[in-house]
Amino acid sequence: MRKRRRAQSIRVTLRRARQRDLAALVTLELAVFKTDIVSRRSFRHFIASPRAPLLVAEERGGLAGYVLVLYPPHSRLARLYSIAVAPHVGGRGLGPRLLAAAEAAAKRRGRRAMRLEVHVRNKRAIARYAKSGYRLFGKHRDYYDDRGDALRFEKPLGRSVNLD
Numbered sequence: 001m002r003k004r005r006r007a008q009s010i011r012v013t014l015r016r017a018r019q020r021d022l023a024a025l026v027t028l029e030l031a032v033f034k035t036d037i038v039s040r041r042s043f044r045h046f047i048a049s050p051r052a053p054l055l056v057a058e059e060r061g062g063l064a065g066y067v068l069v070l071y072p073p074h075s076r077l078a079r080l081y082s083i084a085v086a087p088h089v090g091g092r093g094l095g096p097r098l099l100a101a102a103e104a105a106a107k108r109r110g111r112r113a114m115r116l117e118v119h120v121r122n123k124r125a126i127a128r129y130a131k132s133g134y135r136l137f138g139k140h141r142d143y144y145d146d147r148g149d150a151l152r153f154e155k156p157l158g159r160s161v162n163l164d
């Protein structure tokens with residue numbers, strides 16, 4: 001069997017989102033989601049909120065992706081609320097990188113696990129989560145605006161190790 005060639009991984013800078021990223025975030029959101037689209041107003045709120053760090057991936061001055069994690073108060077869990085990679089850079093390792101950055105941030109905040117919901121028909125995202133170590137633990141029926149079910153995934157984040 002021939003070996004499948006891996007696409008070249010993408011070079012990006014990860015940083016906190018700023019208000020001036022708003023237009024690009026909305027454009028990306030509309031390009032990748034058909035249902036439950038995060039509104040401009042919500043993005044504005046998330047960017048300003050210390051409870052919901054929004055990380056963006058910048059590639060040559062353009063927005064290549066984002067990941068948004070929520071930290072419910074009085075909980076040891078973090079919630080991966082949304083993740084998106086621009087279609088023109090898909091399959092080049094950015095999804096895994098954004099996931100890893102979100103997990104590292106949640107771990108630094110002392111959260112023991114990351115949880116997320118994904119549309120039952122979103123095969124690509126489901127495959128990504130499974131490969132990145134997420135385990136299916138439940139389902140929400142009639143969860144999305146299009147009445148689709150959500151699969152619930154969780155990944156333990158492990159203990160923070162102090163090597164000093």
Ligand SMILES: CC(C)(COP(=O)(O)OP(=O)(O)OC[C@H]1O[C@@H](n2cnc3c(N)ncnc32)[C@H](O)[C@@H]1OP(=O)(O)O)[C@@H](O)C(=O)NCCC(=O)NCCS
Nearest residue numbers: 007009032083084085090091092093094095096118125128
């Ligand atoms: C789901 C989503 C974030 C995944 O992002 P992605 O970067 O395209 O991730 P993919 O799993 O498709 O591609 C990763 C591939 O990049 C390739 N790759 C290249 N360089 C790599 C690297 N350095 N590290 C890891 N993978 C690399 C690999 O082929 C890898 O696939 P593999 O793990 O099967 O080997 C993206 O498809 C997306 O934005 N979808 C639309 C929005 C959405 O559905 N969001 C989820 C809502 S719950």
